[in-house]
Amino acid sequence: xxxxxQMEGPVTLSEEAFLTINCxxxxxxxxxxxxxxxxxxxxxxxxxxxTKADDKGSNKGFEATYRKETTSFHLEKGSVQVSDSAxxxxxxxxxxxxxxxxxxxxxxVIP
Amino acid sequence: GAGVSQSPxxxxxxxxxxxxxxxxxxxxxxxxxxxxxxxxxxxxFLIYFQGNSxxxxxxxxxxxxxxxxxxxxxSTLTIQRTQQEDSAVYLCASSSQxxxxxxxxxxGPGTRLxxx
Numbered sequence: 001x002x003x004x005x006q007m008e009g010p011v012t013l014s015e016e017a018f019l020t021i022n023c024x025x026x027x028x029x030x031x032x033x034x035x036x037x038x039x040x041x042x043x044x045x046x047x048x049x050x051t052k053a054d055d056k057g058s059n060k061g062f063e064a065t066y067r068k069e070t071t072s073f074h075l076e077k078g079s080v081q082v083s084d085s086a087x088x089x090x091x092x093x094x095x096x097x098x099x100x101x102x103x104x105x106x107x108x109v110i111p
Numbered sequence: 112g113a114g115v116s117q118s119p120x121x122x123x124x125x126x127x128x129x130x131x132x133x134x135x136x137x138x139x140x141x142x143x144x145x146x147x148x149x150x151x152x153x154x155x156f157l158i159y160f161q162g163n164s165x166x167x168x169x170x171x172x173x174x175x176x177x178x179x180x181x182x183x184x185x186s187t188l189t190i191q192r193t194q195q196e197d198s199a200v201y202l203c204a205s206s207s208q209x210x211x212x213x214x215x216x217x218x219g220p221g222t223r224l225x226x227x
Contacts, residue, residue, distance in 0.1 A: 036218075042220060043114075043115070043202065043218040043219050043220040043221060044202065044204070044218035045218065046215050046216070046217075049215070089153070089154060091154070098156055098159065098167060098169070098170075099144070099146075099154075099156055099216070100156070101146075101153050101155075101156075102153055103153035104153055104154075
């Protein structure tokens with residue numbers, strides 16, 4: 001079956017620190033992979049995506065590379081800002097167009 | 112509107128009552144999804160609409176849950192005889208893309224349901 005596992009939070013970092021949020025997946029076939037972000041009081045927003053192996057998604061300084069050999073899609077950012085404080089969800093879209101989401105990782109960036 | 116809207120934003124109800132949650136997708140979006148976000152459980156897929164039909168209802172947790180979509184636009188999620196375990200944030204998302212890779216879903220702000 002399909003599933004997504006992401007690192008548990010909460011994560012607290014100082015401004016300008018390096019961020020990694022791990023995400024691994026189990027899937028049949030060739031899923032597309034996504035990172036969604038939920039800022040406080042707002043709905044989910046697509047942050048970045050990758051549709052095939054070795055693709056790199058990037059947006060707002062965040063990056064994630066679709067690694068088929070390790071079934072991973074880790075989210076990284078070189079220098080986080082206070083405004084990056086949010087909950088981050090890793091997700092896959094498998095066959096049948098169904099999404100599977102991780103449990104979310106809460107990030108707090110302190111000045 | 113510019114984005115997906117949901118109403119009500121918050122709903123408190125008593126156990127055993129029925130509730131209706133509404134989703135207004137982005138105009139022209141043919142695909143519509145309902146999800147449930149329970150504390151510590153992540154996001155759980157409930158149902159997928161393409162137009163007015165629901166080819167995938169596999170995520171509905173019980174027969175107390177139902178959803179419909181009319182006119183290819185507004186969708187209503189109905190929970191009958193609510194239970195305390197139904198308490199969660201219910202999220203709606205829509206997409207303009209047909210089935211295929213790289214689909215982008217746009218999420219609404221959610222309805223926070225509390226069953227007392």
